[in-house]
Amino acid sequence: MNYSKVLERLLSKNIISSSHAELINHELTSRPFSVHHELRFILYTGILLLSSGTGIIIYENIDTIGHQIIIGIIALLTASCFYYSFKNCLPFSWNQTLNTNKLSGYLLLLGCSLFLILEGYIQYQYNVFGSKYGLAVLIPTVIFFYCAYRLDHAGVLSMAITGLASWLGLTIAPFSIISQNDFTDLSLIHSAIVLGFSLVIFGQVSISHNLKKHFSFTYQFLGGNLAAIASITGIFNHDYKFVYFLTGGLLSAYFILSARKNQSAIFLLMGVIYGYIILTYSFFNFLDNSVAGFIAMYYFLFSSIGVIFFLLNFKKILGIKK
Amino acid sequence: MKKGYNETWVDNLAIERIAKSWLSDGLISAEQFSSVEENFPHNFYRPGLFVRIGLFLFACIACSFFSGFLSLMLYETGKYSYVPITLLSFSGFVFMLNYLIKDRRLFHSGVDNALLYSAVFSLLACMFLYFEDRLEIPQYCMIILVILSVAIYIYADIFCSAAFFATFLTLLANLMLRYELGKALLPFAVLIVSGTSFALLKTIRSSYYEDCIVFVKVLSLICSYLGGNYLVVREANAMLNNFSGAVSPQISFAPLFWFCTIAIPVGYIFFGLKGKNRMLLVTGLICLAFSVFTYRFYYDFLTVAQVLVVAGIFMLLFAVWAIKYLKEVRLGISDLTLKERANYPLEALLAAQFANHHPAANVEPGAGSFSGAGAGGDF
Numbered sequence: 001m002n003y004s005k006v007l008e009r010l011l012s013k014n015i016i017s018s019s020h021a022e023l024i025n026h027e028l029t030s031r032p033f034s035v036h037h038e039l040r041f042i043l044y045t046g047i048l049l050l051s052s053g054t055g056i057i058i059y060e061n062i063d064t065i066g067h068q069i070i071i072g073i074i075a076l077l078t079a080s081c082f083y084y085s086f087k088n089c090l091p092f093s094w095n096q097t098l099n100t101n102k103l104s105g106y107l108l109l110l111g112c113s114l115f116l117i118l119e120g121y122i123q124y125q126y127n128v129f130g131s132k133y134g135l136a137v138l139i140p141t142v143i144f145f146y147c148a149y150r151l152d153h154a155g156v157l158s159m160a161i162t163g164l165a166s167w168l169g170l171t172i173a174p175f176s177i178i179s180q181n182d183f184t185d186l187s188l189i190h191s192a193i194v195l196g197f198s199l200v201i202f203g204q205v206s207i208s209h210n211l212k213k214h215f216s217f218t219y220q221f222l223g224g225n226l227a228a229i230a231s232i233t234g235i236f237n238h239d240y241k242f243v244y245f246l247t248g249g250l251l252s253a254y255f256i257l258s259a260r261k262n263q264s265a266i267f268l269l270m271g272v273i274y275g276y277i278i279l280t281y282s283f284f285n286f287l288d289n290s291v292a293g294f295i296a297m298y299y300f301l302f303s304s305i306g307v308i309f310f311l312l313n314f315k316k317i318l319g320i321k322k
Numbered sequence: 323m324k325k326g327y328n329e330t331w332v333d334n335l336a337i338e339r340i341a342k343s344w345l346s347d348g349l350i351s352a353e354q355f356s357s358v359e360e361n362f363p364h365n366f367y368r369p370g371l372f373v374r375i376g377l378f379l380f381a382c383i384a385c386s387f388f389s390g391f392l393s394l395m396l397y398e399t400g401k402y403s404y405v406p407i408t409l410l411s412f413s414g415f416v417f418m419l420n421y422l423i424k425d426r427r428l429f430h431s432g433v434d435n436a437l438l439y440s441a442v443f444s445l446l447a448c449m450f451l452y453f454e455d456r457l458e459i460p461q462y463c464m465i466i467l468v469i470l471s472v473a474i475y476i477y478a479d480i481f482c483s484a485a486f487f488a489t490f491l492t493l494l495a496n497l498m499l500r501y502e503l504g505k506a507l508l509p510f511a512v513l514i515v516s517g518t519s520f521a522l523l524k525t526i527r528s529s530y531y532e533d534c535i536v537f538v539k540v541l542s543l544i545c546s547y548l549g550g551n552y553l554v555v556r557e558a559n560a561m562l563n564n565f566s567g568a569v570s571p572q573i574s575f576a577p578l579f580w581f582c583t584i585a586i587p588v589g590y591i592f593f594g595l596k597g598k599n600r601m602l603l604v605t606g607l608i609c610l611a612f613s614v615f616t617y618r619f620y621y622d623f624l625t626v627a628q629v630l631v632v633a634g635i636f637m638l639l640f641a642v643w644a645i646k647y648l649k650e651v652r653l654g655i656s657d658l659t660l661k662e663r664a665n666y667p668l669e670a671l672l673a674a675q676f677a678n679h680h681p682a683a684n685v686e687p688g689a690g691s692f693s694g695a696g697a698g699g700d701f
Contacts, residue, residue, distance in 0.1 A: 002527070006340045013361045015354055024349050032656040033598040035648065038607065039657055043641035050634025056627035265370040272376060297391050304384035308433055311377050312367070312426055 081111025199223025377432030550582030
């Protein structure tokens with residue numbers, strides 16, 4: 001289906017007049033070919049290559065350059081990033097502020113990452129914080145929370161939440177969530193569940209009290225995934241399965257309900273998948289082994305058909321318009 | 323043979339997509355767009371990406387357990403006991419596929435993809451188990467090609483078309499590798515076949531197969547580049563001749579392949595810019611990056627870090643220069659996005675839309691009770 005065919009069809013249905021069609025046709029044929037995104041991609045890739053190449057060269061020649069100079073350069077870069085983004089920011093508001101200066105957002109993100117590098121470098125080289133790792137994590141967390149709210153940046157907010165979780169003894173990031181955490185430790189599971197729940201609740205509070213409403217997605221996405229995975233690990237590995245079943249089930253139900261409210265497909269998917277895992281595991285765990293093997297075939301066949309039916313009809317079931 | 327999805331709706335979906343891009347470009351008004359929706363209705367169930375992924379996953383689970391269920395019921399230790407199992411699952415999947423497409427108005431919505439793949443797999447499993455190893459690879463390829471071409475013809479599935487293309491190339495390679503001359507000519511054959519498939523696909527105009535065509539076109543471009551790429555040809559040659567040294571031996575016609583390695587990406591980029599074809603341009607850029615890698619693979623006079631720095635500086639300078647240079651429209655190319663352009667005929671368009679507000683339309687007032695079934699892409 002090319003556009004001249006579409007024009008013909010629209011003309012035949014009298015949706016556009018022939019002069020209008022002529023105009024559209026002229027515009028489409030004479031329109032210059034915009035290479036805007038391609039050039040930006042080349043530009044950003046170039047910056048990325050250059051900076052990583054420079055980083056490697058500096059690392060290889062660290063003996064001749066010296067640590068102070070490198071720390072000085074990083075500190076200077078960090079400061080200039082923060083300076084630029086604070087200079088170009090809009091006045092504070094509890095609502096979403098739309099900054100037209102896209103660069104300032106990127107630079108803030110870069111500044112925050114550089115700050116972490118700087119701090120890690122200083123700690124590694126001079127052991128400034130000693131063994132007070134809590135303090136070392138808390139400082140960037142506080143700064144990031146401030147920046148996220150002051151400059152209205154959801155990316156920095158997720159860095160701040162990650163810092164908060166690390167402070168509680170976790171590293172929370174979507175992909176390292178299972179591999180890096182020794183999730184079999186009970187206290188870790190409990191703190192993860194508590195933190196996750198409080199993040200979800202805080203996200204809900206920020207909606208109801210209109211405190212940066214659009215941040216609630218970040219809070220609930222990170223917190224919800226953390227608490228749900230912790231609950232599932234708890235069900236798999238520990239006694240008192242009922243408690244974990246309850247927390248995981250509550251979360252899944254909450255995800256599905258909030259998907260209904262926000263018409264959000266990703267929360268729906270999270271709720272359904274976590275809920276399915278939890279229900280399935282509990283179902284077979286509480287059943288006798290010999291019975292379970294017999295039922296399993298039917299269970300998986302019909303439950304997955306049930307889930308498909310649910311997903312096919314979720315708009316009707318959840319009352320999502322359109 | 324009847325096609326799986328409602329062809330009129332597919333057409334209408336394509337019209338609506340193009341009209342939507344015109345709406346966001348300001349070429350037509352919102353009223354005109356809604357009258358496009360009324361006049362070209364489609365009622366497909368098109369959920370957002372995440373729901374589609376979920377549907378696909380659970381449909382795969384359901385399909386595999388359906389087959390498992392059948393094998394529990396029907397499995398005997400006979401020689402051909404797999405025949406009823408695979409054929410029954412095949413017919414079950416096809417029946418469900420057609421039923422859901424009709425009843426639930428699916429259109430590449432996850433469930434139908436999963437059912438189609440399961441159906442193809444169960445039919446293939448039946449064939450392969452029946453022939454065991456009595457056939458040669460080309461004959462198996464032929465079976466796959468026949469089954470896939472039927473699936474593509476009816477359901478216009480993207481991955482089936484990609485698999486078709488890959489199987490076809492495998493067949494070609496396998497046939498050519500049987501002869502000494504074929505081995506030598508294989509790169510040229512891949513180049514020619516991929517190029518021909520691109521040229522042939524360009525002539526097909528069908529909105530039903532549009533996505534498949536675009537996907538296979540990109541694959542053909544990439545394959546014809548790889549067929550002429552020096553690195554691929556040299557290393558494949560070493561592999562085929564079971565060479566086990568640190569450095570693979572030089573190939574014959576090396577200058578020709580070096581020429582292809584450079585000329586093909588440059589040609590893609592040139593024709594992409596000339597014909598305003600973004601697909602060609604982007605593929606050309608990616609191929610060019612691989613060409614640089616090819617050069618560096620054999621002539622590494624710089625360390626990795628130095629290469630990164632040099633490439634980074636070069637790309638940075640080029641991008642900055644091009645952005646500056648293309649601030650104005652040159653040879654029909656520009657860096658500006660649509661809205662930034664100075665001579666955008668916005669006023670003329672507005673006037674045309676206004677003049678068109680009261681057309682002698684065949685749209686009756688009050689007849690527009692259409693509601694789109696597409697999900698919002700937001701998450």
